[in-house]
Amino acid sequence: TLDSARQTASRDAEPLHLTNKEFGVLEVLLAADGRIVSSEELLERVWDEFTDPFTTVVRVTVGTLRKKLGEPAAALIETVVGVGYRFRGEG
Numbered sequence: 001t002l003d004s005a006r007q008t009a010s011r012d013a014e015p016l017h018l019t020n021k022e023f024g025v026l027e028v029l030l031a032a033d034g035r036i037v038s039s040e041e042l043l044e045r046v047w048d049e050f051t052d053p054f055t056t057v058v059r060v061t062v063g064t065l066r067k068k069l070g071e072p073a074a075a076l077i078e079t080v081v082g083v084g085y086r087f088r089g090e091g
Contacts, residue, residue, distance in 0.1 A: 002026060002027060002030055004027060007020075007023055009023060009026060011069060011070065016068050016069070017068070018065070018068060019061075019064075021046055021047070021057075021061050022061055022064060022065045022068065024045070024046035025042055025046055025058070025061055025062060025065055026065060026087075028041070028042060028045050028046060029077065029085060029086070029087035030087055032086070032087065034086060034087070034088070034089075035086065036080050036083050036084045036085065036086045037084050037085055037086065038083065038084035039058040039059070039084055039085075040053070041084070042058050042084075042085070043055075043057075043058060046061075062077060062079075062085055065077065075088060076088060076089070
């Protein structure tokens with residue numbers, strides 16, 4: 001569950017303690033409704049225009065977000081190699 005107005009997120013009624021960037025990535029992925037979101041789009045929408053486009057910050061943030069979401073995190077946020085990320089939901 002994501003509450004954009006309150007900037008809170010939870011999974012199975014347990015609060016997730018997310019950084020602003022993790023929350024932003026989750027928010028963009030959820031809003032994409034299953035569409036693949038590129039790293040470039042995440043950089044553009046979650047970080048600012050001064051972020052190095054060759055940074056690994058998106059990959060690192062997605063990794064920490066997966067850990068915080070818990071198992072089966074890999075099934076929730078799918079990496080589409082060479083394209084981007086997609087939120088797959090609970091099943």
